[in-house]
Amino acid sequence: MEFLLYLLLFFLLNSRLINAQGPPSPGYYPSSRAQSIGFNQGFRNLWGPQHQSLDQSTLTIWLDKNSGGSGFKSLKNYRSGYFGSSIKLQPGFTAGIITSFYLSNNQDYPGNHDEIDIEFLGTTPNKPYTLQTNVYIRGSGDGNIIGREMKFHLWFDPTKDYHNYAILWDPNEIIYPKKNDATFPQRPMYVYGSIWDASSWATEEGRIKADYRYQPFIGKYSNNFKVEGCAAYESPSCRRAPSSSPSGGGGLSRQQIEAMLWVHRNYKVYDYCRDPRRDHTHTPEC
Numbered sequence: 001m002e003f004l005l006y007l008l009l010f011f012l013l014n015s016r017l018i019n020a021q022g023p024p025s026p027g028y029y030p031s032s033r034a035q036s037i038g039f040n041q042g043f044r045n046l047w048g049p050q051h052q053s054l055d056q057s058t059l060t061i062w063l064d065k066n067s068g069g070s071g072f073k074s075l076k077n078y079r080s081g082y083f084g085s086s087i088k089l090q091p092g093f094t095a096g097i098i099t100s101f102y103l104s105n106n107q108d109y110p111g112n113h114d115e116i117d118i119e120f121l122g123t124t125p126n127k128p129y130t131l132q133t134n135v136y137i138r139g140s141g142d143g144n145i146i147g148r149e150m151k152f153h154l155w156f157d158p159t160k161d162y163h164n165y166a167i168l169w170d171p172n173e174i175i176y177p178k179k180n181d182a183t184f185p186q187r188p189m190y191v192y193g194s195i196w197d198a199s200s201w202a203t204e205e206g207r208i209k210a211d212y213r214y215q216p217f218i219g220k221y222s223n224n225f226k227v228e229g230c231a232a233y234e235s236p237s238c239r240r241a242p243s244s245s246p247s248g249g250g251g252l253s254r255q256q257i258e259a260m261l262w263v264h265r266n267y268k269v270y271d272y273c274r275d276p277r278r279d280h281t282h283t284p285e286c
Helices: 254-267
Strands: 002-005 043-047 052-054 058-063 070-088 097-104 115-121 130-136 150-153 163-169 189-197 217-222 225-231 268-271
Touching: 043 189, 058 070, 058 189, 070 097, 097 163, 097 217, 115 163, 150 254, 163 225, 189 217, 254 268
Parallel strands: 002 163
Antiparallel strands: 043 070, 052 058, 058 217, 070 163, 070 189, 070 217, 070 225, 097 115, 097 189, 115 130, 130 150, 150 268
């Protein structure tokens, strides 16, 4: 199964494995037009090299009580594109642990960075993983966090097999349409993956912490990443990314929209636009 993060979290738009309980088919799969690369072609270890291993088919990263986990980073930074990874999560008790795949420029702009996240929030046995997406623009570390969190329970078990998850970021749209420069990430970002302890908030708002009796906590990424984008140094005219819809233009087809709405109706558990505690003057797309 494959997923795409785009506009209003169209993470199901690449779904290939459909069953009676799953969403209607979106009919078009952008990943089929994205370039595949191996880890050594496009990435390097960022931290925790002793908690990262690579073989021909799989990149494995893990966290235990003696480490801060592990992470990796793309060799290039990009200003647009399609970025995907096939991920398999750990079953059992994973509360407090986050496995992620995301875009960020935090190392270039510490305290004033942009970020687009796909995060899997750990859970306890017999409860579903939560897939959280988020976007930060210019300043998630300055004490005035303006995130765009959305959370979904998954209608399948992400621990039994690999499933593809992706971000499609173009100059006009990501999770929401571009309203103005101040609310849309435009500076180049690197591609990251990581596993780490976020006990303070990851599971039931921090009520259940990581329990290292269940270590190591493991994330597996297929050694077949999808990267098709415009690097920061390339010409401003570059538009190298698969189209979000079969028409080849912007936006989505009716069939894709119906598939997206099915997930929103049935599995969405949090939407920043519907949170009365939020100041929506900072999120005009709401």
